[in-house]
Amino acid sequence: MDRSLICPRFEKAMSILSQRWTGLVIYQLLTGPQRFCHIESSIGISGRVLSERLKDLEHEGIVKREVFPETPVRIEYSLTEKGAALEPLMNEIEKWSQNWLEAQN
């Protein structure tokens, strides 16, 4: 296996996922498309930070933002195919953290 090829991609993946809240935002979106305020209240993140994270994730092609021209306008966030492909990884992080980390930490 050629580590010199894996290394930059592996590190890039870690650098995307390692931003505080990013994992939880993706984790939350695995349950389906949802509005900003729903994500905000579900994970208890501040609106300002959530807005930043969603922009970063859109930029990485992991999240998409859709505007539905209703009255009032409805805006929903969902995972792209690239984002949905993170599901097994998210499940593994959850599994490991449940098995090996203390609840109080």
Place this chain on the structure above:
Amino acid sequence: MDRSLICPRFEKAMSILSQRWTGLVIYQLLTGPQRFCHIESSIGISGRVLSERLKDLEHEGIVKREVFPETPVRIEYSLTEKGAALEPLMNEIEKWSQNWLEAQN
């Protein structure tokens, strides 16, 4: 599912894994116990940084350091059970990064 319980553990897992090089050090140790200089040259990390990362990982109970009383003394690093349990997660990070991230980034 109770996010309020998952959240701190999930975040703790991300905070451990998200340190630069940590993922690669664990990934490298999945191939078996090895000496400091072998890890150093395999992943192209500086000795100073590797030393810090190994100490952090020992502190988290993910890596263990064994001293074999030979002449000269042999010191090997390996994954604990908690560290080895990260294998599926590491594989998922690798898979996702290979499928979805550009080699040049």
